[in-house]
Amino acid sequence: MDLLGSTTALMAICLIVLMVWARRGKRKNCPPGPMSLPLLGSLPLLKGQDTVSCLKELSKKYGPVFQVNFGSTPTVILYSYEVVKKALIDRGDEFLDRGKFPSVDKINKGLGVIMSNGERWLQLRRFSLMTLRNFGMGKKSNEEHVQEEAQCLVKELQAKKGEPFNPASLFSRASANVISQILLGERFDYHDPKYLRILYLLTEGTRLESSFAGQLYNLLPRIMEYLPGPHQTLFKYAYEIQAFLAQKVKDHERTLEPSNPRDFIDDFLLKMEQEKKNPQTEYTRENLMMTVYDLFFAGTETTSTTLRYILMVLVEHPEVQGLLTQADLPYHHAPKMATIFLSCLIKISFPGLGICTGWVMWHDQMAPPPGS
Numbered sequence: 117m118d119l120l121g122s123t124t125a126l127m128a129i130c131l132i133v134l135m136v137w138a139r140r141g142k143r144k145n146c147p148p149g150p151m152s153l154p155l156l157g158s159l160p161l162l163k164g165q166d167t168v169s170c171l172k173e174l175s176k177k178y179g180p181v182f183q184v185n186f187g188s189t190p191t192v193i194l195y196s197y198e199v200v201k202k203a204l205i206d207r208g209d210e211f212l213d214r215g216k217f218p219s220v221d222k223i224n225k226g227l228g229v230i231m232s233n234g235e236r237w238l239q240l241r242r243f244s245l246m247t248l249r250n251f252g253m254g255k256k257s258n259e260e261h262v263q264e265e266a267q268c269l270v271k272e273l274q275a276k277k278g279e280p281f282n283p284a285s286l287f288s289r290a291s292a293n294v295i296s297q298i299l300l301g302e303r304f305d306y307h308d309p310k311y312l313r314i315l316y317l318l319t320e321g322t323r324l325e326s327s328f329a330g331q332l333y334n335l336l337p338r339i340m341e342y343l344p345g346p347h348q349t350l351f352k353y354a355y356e357i358q359a360f361l362a363q364k365v366k367d368h369e370r371t372l373e374p375s376n377p378r379d380f381i382d383d384f385l386l387k388m389e390q391e392k393k394n395p396q397t398e399y400t401r402e403n404l405m406m407t408v409y410d411l412f413f414a415g416t417e418t419t420s421t422t423l424r425y426i427l428m429v430l431v432e433h434p435e436v437q438g439l440l441t442q443a444d445l446p447y448h449h450a451p452k453m454a455t456i457f458l459s460c461l462i463k464i465s466f467p468g469l470g471i472c473t474g475w476v477m478w479h480d481q482m483a484p485p486p487g488s
């Protein structure tokens with residue numbers, strides 16, 4: 117056989133092996149889904165940045181519950197309001213756990229509130245919700261901070277004197293200050309270089325997370341771990357933010373007055389003191405650090421992106437802008453809710469881990485199997 121013939125034969129054998137493998141991937145009793153290749157899984161079908169549109173197309177073909185493989189990790193996608201509600205609300209107790217997310221797992225180490233599971237998650241979530249509320253989140257007492265931030269924001273916007281500019285950074289500065297008041301008990305000047313550095317790390321980190329290298333890390337963590345690339349920068353940035361917050365925790369420990377807790381960190385430190393004789397306690401310095409990091413991260417990017425989208429929608433609908441200047445509060449909620457409804461703010465939620473014990477049928481669709 118000549119060289120061309122041998123190459124073609126080799127390619128044909130590889131293709132057959134891949135097809136056999138892909139068929140093996142369609143295990144009995146699994147939800148329907150596209151073919152899956154070794155190592156890459158369904159990646160070739162999930163065209164890079166436009167994963168959401170690809171999942172939408174797949175849902176048209178396979179229904180609202182289907183399986184794709186992110187690398188070698190089988191993942192059940194829930195793609196409709198009804199099935200998401202059924203899983204996360206009606207059967208919420210069976211879907212409490214987090215699934216694996218290699219890049220975030222590496223940064224969070226199973227600590228904190230977002231990526232933890234079991235008793236740790238339960239305790240930290242309960243404490244976080246209660247303490248955020250105590251310091252005014254969702255209450256009138258926090259309105260003062262929001263008003264103050266809104267005024268600073270308007271001042272910065274006016275200083276642009278109608279020139280075009282990108283509002284992303286300004287919205288991050290305002291959003292992070294509101295959450296920072298609750299967590300750290302302070303707000304930062306919009307031009308403070310240290311604050312700007314932290315916000316840069318936050319925004320850039322989020323971008324790197326969803327970059328090609330970031331996605332590849334989540335598919336092939338064991339290989340990517342040893343390779344240089346933007347994913348390594350992502351971890352460096354996350355650790356720099358954590359070092360900044362660790363310094364804030366140290367400052368709080370030095371200046372803590374038990375009778376006068378100032379913010380979330382102080383309350384956590386007091387809880388740590390209360391629990392210091394409990395060997396099983398989840399109120400440790402490591403969990404404090406990671407919970408503050410989680411809340412700072414989760415609260416900043418999401419809120420500033422939402423503000424950006426609202427601005428975009430208002431720019432596209434000047435007639436609504438005009439009405440907002442005269443209308444009362446319920447009317448102000450309408451464009452906000454419409455924006456959240458219309459835009460895809462968070463493309464894919466954090467993975468959940470089903471702990472259900474058997475298969476169930478919903479609308480002729482299989483429910484996620486145990487461990488998926």
Ligand code: HEM
Binds near residue numbers: 231419
């Ligand atoms: C418009 C703003 C926001 C959006 C769109 C948003 C979106 C989300 C989404 C999609 C999740 C994943 C839910 C799940 O896995 O079931 C989540 C979780 C979370 N968010 Fe937000 N979020 C926003 C604001 C905030 C704020 C202001 C904070 C904190 C101050 C926050 C803290 C968290 C935390 C701690 C979790 C993890 C909850 C858990 O695992 O128990 N979020 N968020």
